[in-house]
Amino acid sequence: MVYADDTQVYIMFDPSARKQAIASIEACVSDIRAWAKTEIVHISSRFRSKTTAPSVQVGTADIKPVEGVRDLGVFIDNQLTMSNHVSNVWTALYALRSLSQLRKYLDKTTTEHLVHAFISSRLDSCNCLLYGLPDADIAKLQRVQNSAARLVVGARRRDHIQPILRDLHLHQKADSFQDAFVSLQIPFKPGSSLHK
Incomplete structure:
Protein backbone atom coordinates (compact mmCIF):
# COMPACT_ATOMS: atom_id res chain seq x y z
CA MET A 1 0.00 0.00 0.00
CA ASP A 71 -1.02 4.28 10.68
CA LEU A 72 -3.05 7.04 9.02
CA GLY A 73 -4.20 8.34 12.40
CA VAL A 74 -5.14 4.94 13.81
CA PHE A 75 -3.08 3.49 16.65
CA ILE A 76 -2.63 -0.23 16.06
CA ASP A 77 -1.16 -2.47 18.75
CA ASN A 78 0.46 -5.85 18.24
CA GLN A 79 -2.70 -7.77 19.20
CA LEU A 80 -5.23 -5.54 17.42
CA THR A 81 -7.07 -4.74 20.67
CA MET A 82 -7.36 -1.07 19.60
CA SER A 83 -6.81 -0.03 23.23
CA ASN A 84 -4.10 2.47 22.21
CA HIS A 85 -6.49 4.03 19.69
CA VAL A 86 -9.31 4.27 22.26
CA SER A 87 -6.90 5.88 24.73
CA ASN A 88 -5.88 8.43 22.10
CA VAL A 89 -9.51 9.29 21.33
CA TRP A 90 -10.14 9.47 25.08
CA THR A 91 -7.65 12.35 25.26
CA ALA A 92 -10.22 14.39 23.31
CA LEU A 93 -11.76 15.08 26.72
CA TYR A 94 -8.87 17.50 27.34
CA ALA A 95 -9.85 19.43 24.22
CA LEU A 96 -13.45 19.42 25.44
CA ARG A 97 -12.39 20.92 28.76
CA SER A 98 -10.57 23.70 26.93
CA LEU A 99 -13.60 24.33 24.70
CA SER A 100 -15.91 24.35 27.71
CA GLN A 101 -13.97 27.30 29.13
CA LEU A 102 -14.59 29.22 25.90
CA ARG A 103 -18.21 28.07 25.47
CA LYS A 104 -19.80 31.17 27.03
CA TYR A 105 -18.13 33.31 24.33
CA LEU A 106 -19.24 31.12 21.41
CA ASP A 107 -22.55 30.66 19.66
CA LYS A 108 -23.97 27.18 19.03
CA THR A 109 -22.86 27.01 15.38
CA THR A 110 -19.26 27.92 16.17
CA THR A 111 -19.22 25.43 19.04
CA GLU A 112 -20.54 22.71 16.70
CA HIS A 113 -17.76 23.44 14.21
CA LEU A 114 -15.08 23.31 16.89
CA VAL A 115 -16.46 20.11 18.40
CA HIS A 116 -16.59 18.53 14.97
CA ALA A 117 -13.02 19.59 14.17
CA PHE A 118 -11.47 18.46 17.44
CA ILE A 119 -13.74 15.72 18.80
CA SER A 120 -16.15 14.18 16.29
CA SER A 121 -13.45 13.76 13.67
CA ARG A 122 -11.49 11.59 16.14
CA LEU A 123 -14.55 9.54 17.04
CA ASP A 124 -15.62 8.98 13.44
CA SER A 125 -12.23 8.39 11.84
CA CYS A 126 -11.97 4.69 10.98
CA ASN A 127 -14.73 3.82 13.44
CA CYS A 128 -15.50 0.59 11.56
CA LEU A 129 -12.23 -0.73 13.02
CA LEU A 130 -13.80 -0.40 16.46
CA TYR A 131 -16.53 -2.96 15.78
CA GLY A 132 -16.56 -5.66 18.44
CA LEU A 133 -14.63 -3.72 21.08
CA PRO A 134 -15.21 -4.61 24.72
CA ASP A 135 -18.00 -2.69 26.43
CA ALA A 136 -15.49 -0.83 28.62
CA ASP A 137 -13.81 0.70 25.55
CA ILE A 138 -17.16 1.53 23.93
CA ALA A 139 -18.18 3.24 27.18
CA LYS A 140 -15.08 5.48 27.05
CA LEU A 141 -15.89 6.52 23.48
CA GLN A 142 -19.54 7.05 24.40
CA ARG A 143 -18.52 9.32 27.26
CA VAL A 144 -16.49 11.48 24.86
CA GLN A 145 -19.46 11.75 22.49
CA ASN A 146 -21.90 12.51 25.31
CA SER A 147 -19.63 15.20 26.72
CA ALA A 148 -19.26 16.79 23.29
CA ALA A 149 -23.05 16.77 22.76
CA ARG A 150 -23.63 18.38 26.16
CA LEU A 151 -21.08 21.06 25.36
CA VAL A 152 -22.74 21.93 22.05
CA VAL A 153 -26.20 22.44 23.54
CA GLY A 154 -24.98 23.87 26.84
CA ALA A 155 -26.46 21.05 28.91
CA ARG A 156 -25.30 20.12 32.38
CA ARG A 157 -23.65 16.82 33.21
CA ARG A 158 -26.76 15.63 35.09
CA ASP A 159 -29.07 16.21 32.09
CA HIS A 160 -30.30 13.05 30.41
CA ILE A 161 -28.28 12.41 27.22
CA GLN A 162 -30.81 10.59 24.99
CA PRO A 163 -32.89 13.69 24.10
CA ILE A 164 -29.70 15.66 23.44
CA LEU A 165 -28.31 12.99 21.12
CA ARG A 166 -31.66 12.70 19.36
CA ASP A 167 -31.85 16.49 18.82
CA LEU A 168 -28.32 16.50 17.40
CA HIS A 169 -29.10 13.45 15.21
CA LEU A 170 -26.42 11.36 16.90
CA HIS A 171 -26.63 7.71 17.89
CA GLN A 172 -25.19 5.79 20.72
CA LYS A 173 -21.69 4.91 19.50
CA ALA A 174 -22.33 1.19 19.97
CA ASP A 175 -25.18 1.52 17.45
CA SER A 176 -23.19 3.65 15.02
CA PHE A 177 -20.23 1.23 15.09
CA GLN A 178 -22.67 -1.55 14.24
CA ASP A 179 -24.28 0.62 11.53
CA ALA A 180 -20.88 1.47 10.02
CA PHE A 181 -19.98 -2.19 9.86
CA VAL A 182 -23.33 -3.18 8.37
CA SER A 183 -23.25 -0.37 5.80
CA LEU A 184 -19.86 -1.57 4.60
CA GLN A 185 -21.24 -5.07 4.18
CA ILE A 186 -24.50 -4.28 2.37
CA PRO A 187 -23.06 -3.53 -1.11
CA PHE A 188 -21.27 -6.87 -1.16
CA LYS A 189 -24.33 -9.08 -0.67
CA PRO A 190 -24.73 -11.65 -3.45
CA GLY A 191 -27.25 -10.50 -6.01
CA SER A 192 -27.17 -6.86 -4.95
CA SER A 193 -26.04 -4.13 -7.27
CA LEU A 194 -23.78 -1.22 -6.45
CA HIS A 195 -25.52 0.90 -9.10
CA LYS A 196 -29.27 1.33 -9.04
Missing part, protein backbone atom coordinates in the same frame (compact mmCIF):
# COMPACT_ATOMS: atom_id res chain seq x y z
CA VAL A 2 1.33 3.41 -0.85
CA TYR A 3 -0.08 6.69 0.47
CA ALA A 4 1.18 10.22 0.06
CA ASP A 5 3.14 10.12 3.29
CA ASP A 6 3.10 6.46 4.15
CA THR A 7 4.61 3.35 2.61
CA GLN A 8 3.87 -0.06 4.08
CA VAL A 9 5.04 -3.58 3.47
CA TYR A 10 2.88 -6.47 4.61
CA ILE A 11 3.69 -10.12 4.58
CA MET A 12 1.71 -13.01 5.98
CA PHE A 13 3.63 -16.16 6.76
CA ASP A 14 3.39 -19.51 8.41
CA PRO A 15 5.36 -19.62 11.67
CA SER A 16 7.57 -22.36 10.21
CA ALA A 17 8.62 -20.03 7.33
CA ARG A 18 9.59 -17.11 9.56
CA LYS A 19 13.20 -16.82 8.37
CA GLN A 20 12.21 -16.69 4.69
CA ALA A 21 9.55 -14.06 5.45
CA ILE A 22 12.03 -11.87 7.34
CA ALA A 23 14.55 -12.21 4.51
CA SER A 24 11.86 -11.20 2.00
CA ILE A 25 10.95 -8.08 4.02
CA GLU A 26 14.59 -7.13 4.45
CA ALA A 27 15.20 -7.39 0.69
CA CYS A 28 12.11 -5.33 -0.13
CA VAL A 29 12.78 -2.60 2.40
CA SER A 30 16.46 -2.30 1.54
CA ASP A 31 15.38 -1.50 -2.03
CA ILE A 32 13.22 1.41 -0.81
CA ARG A 33 15.80 3.14 1.47
CA ALA A 34 13.86 6.43 1.59
CA TRP A 35 12.03 6.01 4.83
CA ALA A 36 11.53 9.00 7.10
CA LYS A 37 10.66 6.70 9.98
CA THR A 38 10.69 2.93 10.02
CA GLU A 39 8.71 0.91 12.52
CA ILE A 40 7.77 -2.73 12.57
CA VAL A 41 4.93 -4.29 14.49
CA HIS A 42 4.46 -8.05 14.66
CA ILE A 43 0.72 -8.66 14.90
CA SER A 44 -0.41 -11.93 16.41
CA SER A 45 -3.34 -13.30 18.36
CA ARG A 46 -3.43 -12.70 22.07
CA PHE A 47 -4.38 -16.37 22.40
CA ARG A 48 -1.06 -17.59 21.00
CA SER A 49 1.96 -17.98 23.20
CA LYS A 50 3.94 -14.76 23.19
CA THR A 51 7.08 -15.05 21.10
CA THR A 52 9.68 -12.40 20.61
CA ALA A 53 9.58 -11.12 17.04
CA PRO A 54 13.00 -10.84 15.43
CA SER A 55 14.44 -7.52 14.39
CA VAL A 56 14.69 -6.65 10.70
CA GLN A 57 17.82 -5.34 8.99
CA VAL A 58 17.14 -2.23 6.87
CA GLY A 59 20.37 -1.09 5.25
CA THR A 60 22.69 -0.73 8.21
CA ALA A 61 19.91 -0.15 10.73
CA ASP A 62 18.58 -2.91 12.94
CA ILE A 63 14.83 -2.23 13.38
CA LYS A 64 13.32 -3.82 16.48
CA PRO A 65 9.57 -4.52 16.61
CA VAL A 66 7.46 -2.12 18.67
CA GLU A 67 4.29 -2.75 20.65
CA GLY A 68 2.20 -0.46 18.47
CA VAL A 69 2.33 1.92 15.51
CA ARG A 70 0.29 4.82 14.18
Whole structure:
Protein backbone atom coordinates (compact mmCIF):
# COMPACT_ATOMS: atom_id res chain seq x y z
CA MET A 1 0.00 0.00 0.00
CA VAL A 2 1.33 3.41 -0.85
CA TYR A 3 -0.08 6.69 0.47
CA ALA A 4 1.18 10.22 0.06
CA ASP A 5 3.14 10.12 3.29
CA ASP A 6 3.10 6.46 4.15
CA THR A 7 4.61 3.35 2.61
CA GLN A 8 3.87 -0.06 4.08
CA VAL A 9 5.04 -3.58 3.47
CA TYR A 10 2.88 -6.47 4.61
CA ILE A 11 3.69 -10.12 4.58
CA MET A 12 1.71 -13.01 5.98
CA PHE A 13 3.63 -16.16 6.76
CA ASP A 14 3.39 -19.51 8.41
CA PRO A 15 5.36 -19.62 11.67
CA SER A 16 7.57 -22.36 10.21
CA ALA A 17 8.62 -20.03 7.33
CA ARG A 18 9.59 -17.11 9.56
CA LYS A 19 13.20 -16.82 8.37
CA GLN A 20 12.21 -16.69 4.69
CA ALA A 21 9.55 -14.06 5.45
CA ILE A 22 12.03 -11.87 7.34
CA ALA A 23 14.55 -12.21 4.51
CA SER A 24 11.86 -11.20 2.00
CA ILE A 25 10.95 -8.08 4.02
CA GLU A 26 14.59 -7.13 4.45
CA ALA A 27 15.20 -7.39 0.69
CA CYS A 28 12.11 -5.33 -0.13
CA VAL A 29 12.78 -2.60 2.40
CA SER A 30 16.46 -2.30 1.54
CA ASP A 31 15.38 -1.50 -2.03
CA ILE A 32 13.22 1.41 -0.81
CA ARG A 33 15.80 3.14 1.47
CA ALA A 34 13.86 6.43 1.59
CA TRP A 35 12.03 6.01 4.83
CA ALA A 36 11.53 9.00 7.10
CA LYS A 37 10.66 6.70 9.98
CA THR A 38 10.69 2.93 10.02
CA GLU A 39 8.71 0.91 12.52
CA ILE A 40 7.77 -2.73 12.57
CA VAL A 41 4.93 -4.29 14.49
CA HIS A 42 4.46 -8.05 14.66
CA ILE A 43 0.72 -8.66 14.90
CA SER A 44 -0.41 -11.93 16.41
CA SER A 45 -3.34 -13.30 18.36
CA ARG A 46 -3.43 -12.70 22.07
CA PHE A 47 -4.38 -16.37 22.40
CA ARG A 48 -1.06 -17.59 21.00
CA SER A 49 1.96 -17.98 23.20
CA LYS A 50 3.94 -14.76 23.19
CA THR A 51 7.08 -15.05 21.10
CA THR A 52 9.68 -12.40 20.61
CA ALA A 53 9.58 -11.12 17.04
CA PRO A 54 13.00 -10.84 15.43
CA SER A 55 14.44 -7.52 14.39
CA VAL A 56 14.69 -6.65 10.70
CA GLN A 57 17.82 -5.34 8.99
CA VAL A 58 17.14 -2.23 6.87
CA GLY A 59 20.37 -1.09 5.25
CA THR A 60 22.69 -0.73 8.21
CA ALA A 61 19.91 -0.15 10.73
CA ASP A 62 18.58 -2.91 12.94
CA ILE A 63 14.83 -2.23 13.38
CA LYS A 64 13.32 -3.82 16.48
CA PRO A 65 9.57 -4.52 16.61
CA VAL A 66 7.46 -2.12 18.67
CA GLU A 67 4.29 -2.75 20.65
CA GLY A 68 2.20 -0.46 18.47
CA VAL A 69 2.33 1.92 15.51
CA ARG A 70 0.29 4.82 14.18
CA ASP A 71 -1.02 4.28 10.68
CA LEU A 72 -3.05 7.04 9.02
CA GLY A 73 -4.20 8.34 12.40
CA VAL A 74 -5.14 4.94 13.81
CA PHE A 75 -3.08 3.49 16.65
CA ILE A 76 -2.63 -0.23 16.06
CA ASP A 77 -1.16 -2.47 18.75
CA ASN A 78 0.46 -5.85 18.24
CA GLN A 79 -2.70 -7.77 19.20
CA LEU A 80 -5.23 -5.54 17.42
CA THR A 81 -7.07 -4.74 20.67
CA MET A 82 -7.36 -1.07 19.60
CA SER A 83 -6.81 -0.03 23.23
CA ASN A 84 -4.10 2.47 22.21
CA HIS A 85 -6.49 4.03 19.69
CA VAL A 86 -9.31 4.27 22.26
CA SER A 87 -6.90 5.88 24.73
CA ASN A 88 -5.88 8.43 22.10
CA VAL A 89 -9.51 9.29 21.33
CA TRP A 90 -10.14 9.47 25.08
CA THR A 91 -7.65 12.35 25.26
CA ALA A 92 -10.22 14.39 23.31
CA LEU A 93 -11.76 15.08 26.72
CA TYR A 94 -8.87 17.50 27.34
CA ALA A 95 -9.85 19.43 24.22
CA LEU A 96 -13.45 19.42 25.44
CA ARG A 97 -12.39 20.92 28.76
CA SER A 98 -10.57 23.70 26.93
CA LEU A 99 -13.60 24.33 24.70
CA SER A 100 -15.91 24.35 27.71
CA GLN A 101 -13.97 27.30 29.13
CA LEU A 102 -14.59 29.22 25.90
CA ARG A 103 -18.21 28.07 25.47
CA LYS A 104 -19.80 31.17 27.03
CA TYR A 105 -18.13 33.31 24.33
CA LEU A 106 -19.24 31.12 21.41
CA ASP A 107 -22.55 30.66 19.66
CA LYS A 108 -23.97 27.18 19.03
CA THR A 109 -22.86 27.01 15.38
CA THR A 110 -19.26 27.92 16.17
CA THR A 111 -19.22 25.43 19.04
CA GLU A 112 -20.54 22.71 16.70
CA HIS A 113 -17.76 23.44 14.21
CA LEU A 114 -15.08 23.31 16.89
CA VAL A 115 -16.46 20.11 18.40
CA HIS A 116 -16.59 18.53 14.97
CA ALA A 117 -13.02 19.59 14.17
CA PHE A 118 -11.47 18.46 17.44
CA ILE A 119 -13.74 15.72 18.80
CA SER A 120 -16.15 14.18 16.29
CA SER A 121 -13.45 13.76 13.67
CA ARG A 122 -11.49 11.59 16.14
CA LEU A 123 -14.55 9.54 17.04
CA ASP A 124 -15.62 8.98 13.44
CA SER A 125 -12.23 8.39 11.84
CA CYS A 126 -11.97 4.69 10.98
CA ASN A 127 -14.73 3.82 13.44
CA CYS A 128 -15.50 0.59 11.56
CA LEU A 129 -12.23 -0.73 13.02
CA LEU A 130 -13.80 -0.40 16.46
CA TYR A 131 -16.53 -2.96 15.78
CA GLY A 132 -16.56 -5.66 18.44
CA LEU A 133 -14.63 -3.72 21.08
CA PRO A 134 -15.21 -4.61 24.72
CA ASP A 135 -18.00 -2.69 26.43
CA ALA A 136 -15.49 -0.83 28.62
CA ASP A 137 -13.81 0.70 25.55
CA ILE A 138 -17.16 1.53 23.93
CA ALA A 139 -18.18 3.24 27.18
CA LYS A 140 -15.08 5.48 27.05
CA LEU A 141 -15.89 6.52 23.48
CA GLN A 142 -19.54 7.05 24.40
CA ARG A 143 -18.52 9.32 27.26
CA VAL A 144 -16.49 11.48 24.86
CA GLN A 145 -19.46 11.75 22.49
CA ASN A 146 -21.90 12.51 25.31
CA SER A 147 -19.63 15.20 26.72
CA ALA A 148 -19.26 16.79 23.29
CA ALA A 149 -23.05 16.77 22.76
CA ARG A 150 -23.63 18.38 26.16
CA LEU A 151 -21.08 21.06 25.36
CA VAL A 152 -22.74 21.93 22.05
CA VAL A 153 -26.20 22.44 23.54
CA GLY A 154 -24.98 23.87 26.84
CA ALA A 155 -26.46 21.05 28.91
CA ARG A 156 -25.30 20.12 32.38
CA ARG A 157 -23.65 16.82 33.21
CA ARG A 158 -26.76 15.63 35.09
CA ASP A 159 -29.07 16.21 32.09
CA HIS A 160 -30.30 13.05 30.41
CA ILE A 161 -28.28 12.41 27.22
CA GLN A 162 -30.81 10.59 24.99
CA PRO A 163 -32.89 13.69 24.10
CA ILE A 164 -29.70 15.66 23.44
CA LEU A 165 -28.31 12.99 21.12
CA ARG A 166 -31.66 12.70 19.36
CA ASP A 167 -31.85 16.49 18.82
CA LEU A 168 -28.32 16.50 17.40
CA HIS A 169 -29.10 13.45 15.21
CA LEU A 170 -26.42 11.36 16.90
CA HIS A 171 -26.63 7.71 17.89
CA GLN A 172 -25.19 5.79 20.72
CA LYS A 173 -21.69 4.91 19.50
CA ALA A 174 -22.33 1.19 19.97
CA ASP A 175 -25.18 1.52 17.45
CA SER A 176 -23.19 3.65 15.02
CA PHE A 177 -20.23 1.23 15.09
CA GLN A 178 -22.67 -1.55 14.24
CA ASP A 179 -24.28 0.62 11.53
CA ALA A 180 -20.88 1.47 10.02
CA PHE A 181 -19.98 -2.19 9.86
CA VAL A 182 -23.33 -3.18 8.37
CA SER A 183 -23.25 -0.37 5.80
CA LEU A 184 -19.86 -1.57 4.60
CA GLN A 185 -21.24 -5.07 4.18
CA ILE A 186 -24.50 -4.28 2.37
CA PRO A 187 -23.06 -3.53 -1.11
CA PHE A 188 -21.27 -6.87 -1.16
CA LYS A 189 -24.33 -9.08 -0.67
CA PRO A 190 -24.73 -11.65 -3.45
CA GLY A 191 -27.25 -10.50 -6.01
CA SER A 192 -27.17 -6.86 -4.95
CA SER A 193 -26.04 -4.13 -7.27
CA LEU A 194 -23.78 -1.22 -6.45
CA HIS A 195 -25.52 0.90 -9.10
CA LYS A 196 -29.27 1.33 -9.04
